[in-house]
Structure formats: C-alpha cells, structure tokens
Amino acid sequence: MAKITLSKLRHSYMDAPKGPDDYALKQIDVDWEDGGAYALLGPSGCGKSTLLNIISGLLIPSEGRVLFDDKDVTELTPEARNIAQVFQFPVIYDTMSVYDNLAFPLKNRGVDAATIDRRVRTIAEMLEVTDMLDRRASGLAPDNKQKLSMGRGLVRDDVNVVMFDEPLTVIDPHLKWKLRSKLKELHQKTALTMIYVTHDQTEALTFADQVVVMQDGEVVQIGTPVELFERPAHTFVGHFIGSPGMNVLPAELRDGGAFFQGQAVALEGAVRKGASGKLEIGIRPEFVDIADAGIAARVRKAADVGRYSVVEAVVGDTPVSAIITGPVPEQGAEVHLSFAPHQTRLYADGWLATEVAQ
C-alpha cells in the first residue's frame, strides 16, 4: 500500500494545446494517504478516466508527476507500478473455477500454495462466495461474476493501490446497495489504498472517506461526504450532490446585504472581500422551510415521499426546492419561504464567497 501524490498534473490529448480548453485535465494536485478510501466523482467527460489511466500508467501525463510513497512512477509501466484494477465489466476466466480465478493473481507472482490458499479463503469469506469456490466461473450470475472480479483485485495484499472504475455498472439496481456496503466493509478489513471512480454520488459517498469532485478537467472540491454536503465549495458540487441538489439562486449585493428577487436574505457570515462576477445564493432544500413570513413564493408542485415532502415553489420566475416535514401545501398556494441563515451562502462566479460567522 502506498501514499499517492499527484503533483501539478495536466493532460492534453492534443499535440500542441493552446488554452485551458485544450486540456482534459487542467491542473490536479492531490495527496492521498496510505490506506485511505477515495472516490473520484464527476459527470461523464470531466476527466475521471484520464486521471485513472495516468495513475495506473496507461497514460503518461503531458505535465506533472505521479508519486507512490514519494517515489516518482510517472514513467513506469502499469506492471511496474504494482497496482490492481477492477473494471466496469467482470474480468474473469470463465473456464476456471472461482477458487482458481481468485488464486490466479497470486500464482502469477509466484506466491507459495499455503499463502495462496489462506488469502483465497479470506477474500472468499469477505465476499461471501466461499460456497462457490469449486464452481466454474462461467455459471455465475452477473453480480457474482463482478464480486469475483473484485476479489481478484483485492486478493494481493502487497499492491500499492486498488482502483475501481465504475464497478457496479453491470449490477442490478436492487443488488447495488449490497455490493456498495460490501466494498466499504472490504476497505475497512483490508486497509488497502483504494480509489473508486464513479459518476454516481451515492456510490461515491457510501464508499469514500474523501471524495474528489471533478468538473471539466478540474478538481472543484476534495472533502468528506459531510463536508461536500454541508459546505459545497462550488455551486457545481452543491448541485451535483444531494437530491434534489442545492438551490442556486440569482443574487445581488447591496449595502452589504444579499438580495434574491428584491428580497433581503441573511447569509451565514461575511462576504469575502472582492467577491464579484456572477453572484448566486446557495441553499440546500433541506434548509428551506415554509413559514408565516419570509420570501413570498407560489407552490408549483409538492410530493409527499414518506418521511418528508419535496416542495417546488417559484419566487418570481426562479424555482426553489424545499424539503419539509410539516403539512404539505396545495399546488398553487401562496406561501412564504424561510432560509436557515447558517446554511445560506453566497457564491461568486461559482465559488463559495461567504465565511462562517465566528
């Protein structure tokens, strides 16, 4: 296992890149602790696979370095980096038994038979496939095949990092949650450094201690799932994480106060000096409530989803979502919205521009 450092990484697929738009990765600086569980999260095309391929050695970055335990591996081949990878689709040998599939990465490295047996049985137990060890891999259901593929990635305990590339793509939705929590458990048991790439926020937030959120070739925030939820550093993170995502509302600053559709809105704290450009207020639906007084709004839709209701209201022509636990207002009702001040932030050109009040 290793600490992984990505230093000043940039990558362009073009021969002579001119501006930032020509770079699939604009500038990435990341330090990942030995034994940590990390996720790379972002929409399709944001650069996740490019970054993964640079870490695994399939791609040499245009600029910057990749270090494993402070050793420069930027130019090393994937084989020389001593890593394990689990892909979207199961990579297994259909004609071999489950046991032999799990044993293969160890046999390949000349590990002795007793150690192989111990490791295979440990991993099989963790993945709950012990009763299938003698079966041929070809007869397994798709989710068991992917479990086996994961097992092959986890069976060696001497790898620098295990990388998962959207590993639950082929899994039925009702089995996904099971494998998701299994992976978290596996990380805790094995203490391997793991990087999990996905565009699915639930997978990233369930698995990782720290999530790296990417957009357009840039890291917009690195944080724990709670940090990403509670204090998005960028409107993109607020919008991308959460369901529904953070409300991002057009704002104005006047006389030191923030206004939304002409109505004053209290912010969490002082606005950063020099904040300018496109101003927006960010507040999560969880912190918007229906109140007797506050911002005048009209209810467009309301859905009772069990323990709470999701209300979509409009203020002027701007939609605002609220997650409420009280009585559900009628469609078309004129209501007032209150924003919890300590969760109401200002963003300037997308970036967080308020400080937490001391």
Ligand SMILES: Nc1ncnc2c1ncn2[C@@H]1O[C@H](COP(=O)(O)OP(=O)(O)OP(=O)(O)O)[C@@H](O)[C@H]1O
């Ligand atoms: N081999 C390539 N040649 C040229 N451009 C590429 C190549 N691979 C990726 N790109 C471009 O680089 C950018 C980042 O792509 P990348 O595949 O890394 O994103 P991603 O987040 O992994 O997306 P997805 O989840 O769809 O794979 C995109 O604009 C993509 O079109």
